Each structure stands twice: as C-alpha cells, then as structure tokens.
Amino acid sequence: MTEVAIGIDLGTxxxxxxxxxxxxxxxxxxxxxxxxxxxxxxxxxxxxxxVGNGARANVIHAPRxxxxxxxxxxGRYFFSEEVKKARAICSYEIVEGPNHSVRIKVRDREYSLPxxxxxxxxxxxxxxxxxxxxxxxxxxxxxxAYFNDNQRQATRDACRIAGLEALRIVNEPTAAALAYGxxxxxxxxxxxxxxxxxxFDISVLEIGKDVFEVLSTCGDTFLGGDDFDDRVIDxxxxxxxxxxxxxxxxxxxxxxxxxxxxxxxxxxxxxxxxVEIRIPAVIxxxxxxxxxxxxxxxxxxxxxxxxxxxxxxxxxxDEAMQQAGLVTRDLSGVILVGGPTRLxxxxxxxxxxxxxEPRADVDPDEVVAMGAxxxxxxxxxSDQKAFLLxxxxxxxxxxxxxxxxxxVIERNTPVPIDQTRTFTTFQDFQESVRIRVYQGESRQAxxxxxxxxxxxxGFARARRGDVKIEVTFEINSDGIVNVTARDxxxxxxxxxxxxxxxxxxxxxxQEILARGSADAVAPPLPPAAATSGxxxxxxxxxxDVLPDLxxxxxxxxxxxxxGGARAGLEVELDPDLADLGPRDPSGDLFAPxxxxxxxxxxxxxxxxxxxxxxxxxxx
Amino acid sequence: xxTTFAPAELRALARLLDELDYYELLEAPRGTxxxxxxxxxxxxxxxxxxxxxxxxxxxxRGTVERIARRVTEAYSVLRDPRRxxxxxxxxxxxDGPRRLQLVESAATATQRTRDEREGRTPQGRRHFAxxxxxxxxxxxxxxxRSLQLALTYEPDNAQFRTRLSELRDKTR
Ligand SMILES: Nc1ncnc2c1ncn2[C@@H]1O[C@H](COP(=O)(O)OP(=O)(O)O)[C@@H](O)[C@H]1O
Ligand SMILES: [Mg+2]
Numbered sequence: 001m002t003e004v005a006i007g008i009d010l011g012t013x014x015x016x017x018x019x020x021x022x023x024x025x026x027x028x029x030x031x032x033x034x035x036x037x038x039x040x041x042x043x044x045x046x047x048x049x050x051v052g053n054g055a056r057a058n059v060i061h062a063p064r065x066x067x068x069x070x071x072x073x074x075g076r077y078f079f080s081e082e083v084k085k086a087r088a089i090c091s092y093e094i095v096e097g098p099n100h101s102v103r104i105k106v107r108d109r110e111y112s113l114p115x116x117x118x119x120x121x122x123x124x125x126x127x128x129x130x131x132x133x134x135x136x137x138x139x140x141x142x143x144x145a146y147f148n149d150n151q152r153q154a155t156r157d158a159c160r161i162a163g164l165e166a167l168r169i170v171n172e173p174t175a176a177a178l179a180y181g182x183x184x185x186x187x188x189x190x191x192x193x194x195x196x197x198x199x200f201d202i203s204v205l206e207i208g209k210d211v212f213e214v215l216s217t218c219g220d221t222f223l224g225g226d227d228f229d230d231r232v233i234d235x236x237x238x239x240x241x242x243x244x245x246x247x248x249x250x251x252x253x254x255x256x257x258x259x260x261x262x263x264x265x266x267x268x269x270x271x272x273x274x275v276e277i278r279i280p281a282v283i284x285x286x287x288x289x290x291x292x293x294x295x296x297x298x299x300x301x302x303x304x305x306x307x308x309x310x311x312x313x314x315x316x317x318d319e320a321m322q323q324a325g326l327v328t329r330d331l332s333g334v335i336l337v338g339g340p341t342r343l344x345x346x347x348x349x350x351x352x353x354x355x356x357e358p359r360a361d362v363d364p365d366e367v368v369a370m371g372a373x374x375x376x377x378x379x380x381x382s383d384q385k386a387f388l389l390x391x392x393x394x395x396x397x398x399x400x401x402x403x404x405x406x407x408v409i410e411r412n413t414p415v416p417i418d419q420t421r422t423f424t425t426f427q428d429f430q431e432s433v434r435i436r437v438y439q440g441e442s443r444q445a446x447x448x449x450x451x452x453x454x455x456x457x458g459f460a461r462a463r464r465g466d467v468k469i470e471v472t473f474e475i476n477s478d479g480i481v482n483v484t485a486r487d488x489x490x491x492x493x494x495x496x497x498x499x500x501x502x503x504x505x506x507x508x509x510q511e512i513l514a515r516g517s518a519d520a521v522a523p524p525l526p527p528a529a530a531t532s533g534x535x536x537x538x539x540x541x542x543x544d545v546l547p548d549l550x551x552x553x554x555x556x557x558x559x560x561x562x563g564g565a566r567a568g569l570e571v572e573l574d575p576d577l578a579d580l581g582p583r584d585p586s587g588d589l590f591a592p593x594x595x596x597x598x599x600x601x602x603x604x605x606x607x608x609x610x611x612x613x614x615x616x617x618x619x
Numbered sequence: 620x621x622t623t624f625a626p627a628e629l630r631a632l633a634r635l636l637d638e639l640d641y642y643e644l645l646e647a648p649r650g651t652x653x654x655x656x657x658x659x660x661x662x663x664x665x666x667x668x669x670x671x672x673x674x675x676x677x678x679x680r681g682t683v684e685r686i687a688r689r690v691t692e693a694y695s696v697l698r699d700p701r702r703x704x705x706x707x708x709x710x711x712x713x714d715g716p717r718r719l720q721l722v723e724s725a726a727t728a729t730q731r732t733r734d735e736r737e738g739r740t741p742q743g744r745r746h747f748a749x750x751x752x753x754x755x756x757x758x759x760x761x762x763x764r765s766l767q768l769a770l771t772y773e774p775d776n777a778q779f780r781t782r783l784s785e786l787r788d789k790t791r
Binding site: 168206208210211213378379382384387388389401402403404413414415416417418419444474476477 | 657658660661664665668669670671673674684687688691692694695777778781
C-alpha cells in the first residue's frame with residue numbers, strides 16, 4: 001500500500017477532507033454523500049458522541065449538549081472578547097479552565113477546545129478511511145491565515161489528540177490558491193477572499209509556476225456568515241418582542257430556531273430575491289398560546305441589514321492590498337472561498353471592489369481541502385511539486401518595562417524567519433528577567449495576545465545596562481513561534497517552545513492520549529485549579545524580583561533622524577549606556593515590587609478589558 | 620524541483636552563513652531588485668524550504684531550516700527599499716555584520732519608551748521629576764501628589780500609573 005496523506009479543512013462551521021489519488025485532488029464525501037460535514041459535536045444522553053451533519057439537527061432539541069462553532073474559541077483566553085461574545089450567544093456552557101483557558105461543559109464533563117476539534121478531526125479522518133479503505137495517519141490541516149500562535153498550537157494539539165500527524169499547518173487562503181494554481185505553471189498575482197462562518201481572511205499571492213508566495217494577509221476573526229445571521233435574528237427578535245412582548249432570545253430553544261431560520265433565509269437569498277421566514281410555534285406565551293414567526297424578507301432589505309459587514313471586509317482588503325503594494329488591476333484572479341460567497345450580494349460587491357469577475361471555476365466549500373490534499377501529497381512524495389512561502393499575519397512582540405510591547409518581527413514578514421534582539425535589565429543587580437511574548441498590533445502589551453512567558457536567569461549579575469540578554473525569536477513555516485534567551489557573556493541559554501498559557505500543557509495532552517483515542521468520549525479533565533489569582537500558573541515562584549526587560553539601544557541610536565526609523569545592525573552592539581534611558585535616581589523605591597508592569601497597563605481607563613477576569617493575571 | 624544536498628555541502632554552507640551577505644546567499648548579483656530578486660528568492664526557496672527537505676535526518680534538517688530562515692530574511696530586507704538602502708550602505712562600508720535588524724523601529728521604540736518613562740509633556744516631565752526628588756527626600760506624600768499631577772497631564776502614561784500604584788502599595 002502506498003503512503004497516503006489527506007488534507008483537512010477544519011472549518012468553524014463545516015469541515016472538508018480531500019486526498020490526491022493519481023494526479024488531481026478529490027473531496028471524500030461523508031456517509032450521506034455530502035462533501036462538507038458540519039463541525040458540530042453532539043453529546044448524547046447515552047454517553048455517545050455524534051459528529052457532523054447528524055449532530056447539527058441536535059442543536060434545536062438539545063442546545064445545551066450540542067457544540068458548534070467551537071473553532072471561535074480555540075486557543076483563546078477565557079477573558080477575551082471573543083469568548084465573552086460566544087458566551088452570550090452560544091447555548092452550550094462555556095466555562096473557565098486552568099490558566100484562564102476555555103472549557104466546554106457538557107453535563108458533568110469539561111472538554112478542552114483541542115479535544116472538541118480532535119473529535120471533528122477524527123470524524124474527517126474516519127470519513128477518509130472509509131472511502132479509501134485503509135487507515136490514515138498523516139494530514140495537512142488548514143487554519144485561518146489570521147490565526148495567532150496560540151490558535152495554531154491548539155490546532156496542532158487537536159491533531160495529536162486525534163492521532164493524526166500534522167505534516168503541516170497551512171493557511172486556508174494559501175491552500176485555496178494552491179488548489180487554483182497547482183500544476184498550471186501560472187505567473188500571476190491573485191487575491192483569495194475567504195468569508196467563512198466566523199472569520200474573514202484575505203490573502204494576496206504571487207504565483208510563480210510552482211511557488212506560491214503570499215505577499216500579504218489580513219483578517220478579521222470577528223466577521224463571518226454567522227454575523228449576517230445575527231442581524232436577521234435581531235430583526236426577528238425585536239419585531240417579535242414589539243408585537244408580543246416576549247423576548248425570544250432568553251429561551252435557548254427559541255433562539256436556536258431563530259438561528260436556523262436566519263441561516264436558511266440567507267441561503268435562500270443566494271438563490272432567490274425574496275424568502276419566506278416561518279417559525280411555527282416558536283414559543284409558548286404566558287397564557288399558553290403558541291406564538292409563531294412569519295415574515296417575508298427581500299434581498300434589498302437584507303442588503304440593508306448586512307451592508308456594513310460587507311464593507312468591513314473591504315476595509316480589510318484595502319489593508320492587504322496596501323501591504324502587498326498592489327492595486328486591484330495588478331491582480332489576474334480573485335478566488336472566492338467560504339459559504340457566504342455564494343450570495344450574489346457578496347459576489348457583486350467583490351466584483352465591484354476588485355474590478356473583475358471572481359473565478360467561477362473554484363468551489364468555495366471544497367477548494368481549501370483540495371489545496372491541503374495537494375500539499376499533503378507533495379510532502380510525502382519524493383519530489384516537492386509546490387512551494388508555499390507564507391507570511392506571519394501578526395506582529396511578534398516582546399514585553400518591555402512600562403506595560404509596553406515592542407515589535408520584533410513585523411506582520412506580513414515572510415516565514416520561516418528568526419530575529420535576535422539584545423536587551424538589558426531594568427534594575428541594578430537584577431537576577432532574573434521575565435520574557436513575555438505577544439502577537440498583535442498594539443504597543444500596549446495588554447492589548448495583544450499573550451503567547452507565553454518564561455523567566456530567564458543565570459546571566460551575570462551587574463548594573464543595569466551592563467547586562468546583555470540576547471533573545472531570539474523564531475517563526476517556522478507553520479507560523480509557530482519559538483523563543484530562546486541567551487547570555488552572550490556566559491553562553492547560558494534558556495529556551496522555550498512558547499507554551500500556550502490558555503491551552504493544554506504537555507502533561508494534559510499526554511493524559512488525554514493515555515486515556516485512549518479521541519473518538520471515544522473523553523473522560524472529564526481534572527478539575528480546574530481552584531486558584532483565581534494566577535501567580536501559581538507561572539513556572540517561577542519569585543515574581544517580585546522579575547521585572548520586565550528594558551530594551552537595549554542599538555548602536556548609532558543617538559544620531560537617528562527625528563521620528564524616523566533607523567535600523568540598528570544586529571550584532572556588535574555598542575554598549576553606549578547613555579542611550580539606555582533615564583537613570584532612575586531612586587531605583588529601590590521605584591523598583592517594581594510585586595506589581596506587574598503589564599498588568600498596570602490594564603488599569604488605564606482606555607482599556608475596556610480592564611475588569612476582565614484575569615486581566616491582571618500576574619499581580 | 621527539490622534538489623537533494625550532499626550533507627557536506629549543507630554543513631559547509633551553514634558554517635559560512637554568517638559570512639555571506641544577503642546577495643551572496645540568494646546567489647544574486649549586488650543590486651538585484653524587482654522581479655529578478657523575487658526569482659532568486661523563489662529559486663533559493665526551492666532548494667532550502669523545510670518542506671523540500673523533510674527527508675533529511677533531524678540534524679541536517681535543522682541546518683537547512685537555519686539556512687531557509689536566513690534566505691527569508693535576506694529577501695525581506697532586500698525587497699524593502701528603505702531597509703535595502705541601509706543594508707547596502709552598511710555593506711558598502713565593507714566591514715561589520717552581514718545582517719540587518721528586521722525592525723528598524725528599535726531606536727524609535729526606545730525613544731517612545733523613554734518618553735513614557737520621563738513624560739512626553741513638559742508638565743508631565745516636571746511633575747514626574749518632582750516625584751522622583753520627593754522620593755529621594757523620603758517625602759512620600761509629596762511624591763504621591765506629584766505623580767497624580769503628572770498623570771493629569773498624561774493620563775495614559777503606563778509608567779506614571781505603575782509608579783503611583785507601587786507607591787500606594789508601599790505606603791499601605
Ligand atoms: N448558499 C449559501 N449562501 C449563503 N451563505 C451560505 C450558503 N451556504 C453556507 N452559507 C454560510 O456559510 C457559512 C459557513 O461557511 P464555511 O465556508 O463553511 O465556513 P467555515 O470555513 O468557517 O467553516 C455559514 O454562515 C453558512 O450559513
Ligand atoms: Mg473555511
């Protein structure tokens with residue numbers, strides 16, 4: 001038997017699996033003959049688990065035990081905006097796990113997000129196995145281009161739990177471009193517009209025969225087809241409450257029915273100009289009467305409801321085009337990906353924006369999985385037929401004194417790449433520094449995603465400024481981050497694969513794996529650590545003596561042009577201490593004493609998340 | 620097409636890596652730009668991309684990955700006119716390192732951090748300096764007052780805030 005590796009598009013709403021047998025990729029349909037499978041997991045009363053389209057029907061009669069759109073939560077902290085939003089709209093229970101992670105509680109059991117994703121991956125794998133007639137252990141799995149390192153790592157963990165070797169994590173739009181351009185010997189620039197259930201991604205690529213070079217990628221992880229449905233839900237619920245004085249949103253069953261109706265209205269509008277929305281017996285009034293929803297919705301009214309959402313996608317496109325240094329007429333192709341791009345409303349808007357017809361020969365539901373399958377086949381074959389040169393979607397940053405985060409690798413920098421920066425300590429005779437790594441576009445540390453942190457000690461103790469700490473940041477082709485600190489004087493080294501603080505620890509993964517394969521129902525995780533303050537979460541006991549790093553100044557800093565950027569050559573730092581920032585005349589009193597500096601930034605009024613649970617998680 | 624490397628060749632290249640300038644690494648003549656630069660990057664990627672070298676043993680794979688990261692770095696500096704100018708100037712001087720920081724803002728960022736530390740408004744700076752002097756004299760009440768004043772001019776200054784809350788903690 002020849003080696004096979006599959007491609008899996010693990011979507012927020014739907015997943016798809018494909019394989020290359022012979023020359024071209026083919027989608028492997030599920031038992032119902034459908035190419036896409038709902039990313040829904042239903043936990044049955046008898047402890048069984050149903051995954052896929054069969055599970056979707058459960059959303060209405062068993063909303064508390066049916067998990068959908070869980071990808072919105074993967075790799076997130078419990079206190080994040082996205083999780084708050086999901087808690088408001090999801091009818092299953094989302095609870096806080098250890099280290100501010102997210103867990104989904106079903107009856108008396110708590111599941112981590114990688115475990116939920118693993119159940120979906122396991123389903124896709126078994127679809128492939130039953131179509132292929134033999135076991136499959138290797139896959140290329142796709143993620144939204146805009147996923148940060150936490151989300152990518154969590155997806156990798158999901159693969160491990162599902163017993164799949166993830167050959168690569170590939171960005172969805174890049175996979176789509178590969179499926180579009182593979183083997184055609186093209187030399188052209190294309191844009192991939194991917195609007196899914198919960199996320200929007202745009203990537204601009206240059207295809208040079210067998211090389212697929214991403215020029216830029218931008219995205220919005222808060223924008224997708226579900227938001228379109230929310231607009232219709234709002235409309236129906238508001239009208240209903242005005243008419244009957246009953247709030248449909250407070251009843252989980254009614255809310256799920258509204259969601260289903262809103263979604264099918266949207267799908268209807270991709271084929272017709274007007275649809276009829278009917279939800280008989282949506283709820284029972286206090287007097288025992290059953291009430292219904294009935295309404296017609298036309299395309300013009302619908303356009304009015306969702307227009308701003310569509311415009312938001314183009315703001316993101318503007319950014320991507322600008323970062324790629326292109327104008328729309330430079331593009332030879334526009335590829336549409338994702339269910340909502342079936343809406344004529346969106347196709348037309350895309351055509352107007354890009355000044356060209358989007359490609360009609362690409363299936364928006366299947367193209368990502370096909371690209372993943374092509375890459376999987378290429379990786380296991382002896383000669384590589386396509387090269388994916390991707391970029392990092394978010395700037396990589398390091399926390400420095402004052403609650404700030406300094407850029408180390410800018411967004412849209414090609415990967416794989418590494419970068420070494422030299423820092424010094426904040427105080428005289430400091431024994432240890434805490435290295436915090438973030439991803440995001442804000443200079444305020446707290447407004448970025450914290451990827452992880454570690455303490456580094458063992459460097460020579462000296463006056464601040466005399467200590468040099470070299471920190472090397474590495475991003476691999478999967479977009480996964482690795483950070484190493486080193487004292488060039490002593491050669492002492494500390495390294496960490498940045499551990500996702502909100503995800504699973506290695507021990508937890510081992511424990512899950514030891515319990516057996518993921519398609520068996522996972523027993524409950526150990527109860528969440530009963531700590532609310534998070535000092536215990538850290539790998540060091542002595543927080544007080546671990547102030548932030550202060551950035552070391554590159555040589556030649558003094559004659560840097562006003563406000564202008566200037567490159568410092570990386571090696572050969574001139575330790576010109578005059579440039580290291582102000583002396584702190586009363587260093588001892590001002591020394592951070594148990595107060596975390598980045599947590600301090602959390603308390604500014606400008607930060608709406610200041611009162612988020614755990615936002616000052618290390619104080 | 621992926622080329623397979625002789626291990627010796629790879630190791631030799633890895634040893635040389637810090638001595639090669641970006642052009643040499645991409646096997647492109649100095650001054651290569653635009654499409655030619657992109658083609659050189661693509662060609663180098665076909666050889667060194669980690670995907671194309673999965674079959675090497677782990678040690679050599681690490682070596683190839685190191686080279687691949689440097690190739691990417693070379694391209695990302697040379698394709699950016701501003702960084703490229705800085706790089707070419709440094710290279711023209713003939714000595715010194717062969718690599719360039721990817722983020723030019725180190726100097727600017729340091730300046731901003733400094734602003735944040737000392738204050739970016741004259742009043743903010745003055746009151747903050749006063750607070751510093753108050754502390755040196757042991758006048759905690761005075762320092763608290765001065766810090767609060769500094770914050771009225773720069774309410775978003777994280778540094779001022781941190782100092783104030785530390786001082787409050789201390790006096791509690
Ligand atoms: N024919 C259609 N017209 C409009 N929207 C659709 C259609 N089919 C699916 N959708 C919407 O597409 C979204 C899911 O898109 P999909 O690409 O599968 O998402 P994801 O990649 O996030 O899993 C859902 O919001 C769904 O309602
Ligand atoms: Mg998708």
